[in-house]
Amino acid sequence: MLKKILNEARITFYIEATGPLLIKDGETDEERKERKEREERGGRRGTSPDMRFVVDASDKIFIPGSSLRGVWRSWCEKIARTISDGKPLACDPFDDNNGSINISCSKILEKEQPSEVYRLSCPICKLFGNTSQASRLRISDAYIEGPPVDREKLPVRDGIGIDRFTGGASSGAKFRYQYLIGETFKTEVQIRNFELWQLGLLGYLFRDFKEELVPIGFGKTRGLGKVKGTVKEAELTFYGLNAPEIDKNAKTIKISGIGTLYNEPDRENYGFDEKETPLEIECTEASRTAIKTTIKIGDTQAEALFTKVADYWACLGEDNKYSGYFLEAQARRNEMLKEKEDV
Ligand SMILES: [Zn+2]
Incomplete structure (x- = not known):
């Protein structure tokens, strides 16, 4: 995990029990x-x-935040498999079988440097972490509003x-x-040092939450745990020299992932995409000091943001400008799998 924080998103997320819920x-x-x-x-x-x-x-x-995290992770794995076209876009965290195509990233990467662990991990481990790397995403315990x-x-x-x-x-x-x-529960989600495709993946997750497709808690197979999830508001903070500029006359601002914020020589080792196109979004409030830019957005703006940024995730499965680094990582990963198989 990088020591420096270059960007951070804090999302206020509401979970309404639209059906009987038991945690x-x-x-x-x-x-x-x-x-x-x-x-x-x-x-x-x-x-x-x-x-x-x-x-x-x-x-x-x-x-409990930990139980929400579990649900988010497994739903994101599901999303990853729908665009993967047979390629393993999500590992199976419980698969430690050498030679298995779904072998967990923590097993395959246990002896690597932190930057290698990040670069070669599947997109799900890149966001949610595994036993070899800390998660970039935290979810607080959710309490009734x-x-x-x-x-x-x-x-x-x-x-x-x-x-x-x-x-x-x-x-x-x-x-x-x-x-x-x-009842409606409120939780705070924090994502540090994100790439835009990671917000994009959350965009897909939030869409499914809004459509009440993501059940939580006990009895999911019996129709219990139906909830509606909504982003209420969000705050994005960017640090350092490359933090977005604010144009006082414009209502929009261009946000960037860590790929374009991170200037260090080892950027390549992490596989951050330095050519990632910044995303233009609307905000209610923006401020800039010498060290950081802070942007506040409301619920409709958040919905627009997560709809737009979803494209950055959808593109991962294709061979295009966003996914060069990702395809390379995937190729290397497949090589490592082969090496393991041969041992
Ligand atoms: Zn993984």
Whole structure:
């Protein structure tokens, strides 16, 4: 990971539970048994839930950032595979099988220099990190916007247990689970040292979130966890000599990825694209000091930004000016796979 920060995006993201949502707490079987016995002694016979919504140390309902990250990553892997045309645009983080075409980047690159790890990683690891490199993307825990909701008062539903081996209903294994619906959660997303195609990938993710295609939490295969995700606002900051200039008369500004902001001689080692075309966007507020340029954008501008920047991602799968560096990395990666196979 680069020591210097050259650009940073902070995105305020809203997640509205448009269907029943349950993010399970980490209760063990033993703890559940003890709790249910306690509750039933207290007169809640037959009404206490088996699965409860997760709360933080002060009993506030929330969605852990780590669980959102997991969902974002696997959805982005899915997006990557739809444009990959058979080529492995996303590795399988759990595949450590030498010779496998989907072998994880961390396995294949475990002995490389940081710049090599970045340059040769699949686009998903470039954004979300792996065991060999830190992630560029952080997602904070998401909390309910508006009045707090008491977990003890959440509605409860009956579910039918699914046999873990056959996938069919297992006899007699009814369970009760809590859920919430209609609430909106707010999270802050931070991306540091991004390339424009990385925002482009998020553009695809956000479009799917807006269309309620990305379920989260428990029971996704049973139709639970339907949410609508929206970018509420964003702030982009650029540091250093190449930070975007501000034209006081213009309502637009040209933003750049790290490829054109990073001036050091090892730029090539990281495989940053120095020829990446800056993207012209609208903003509500822009300011520049000697060391940084800050841009603020609202929800409609954010939507326009992520629609436009999506092109930078879509182009990765094709042979064109954006993807030269990427194709080279992919070719090198395939070579390394071969070498591993031959050993
Ligand atoms: Zn990877």
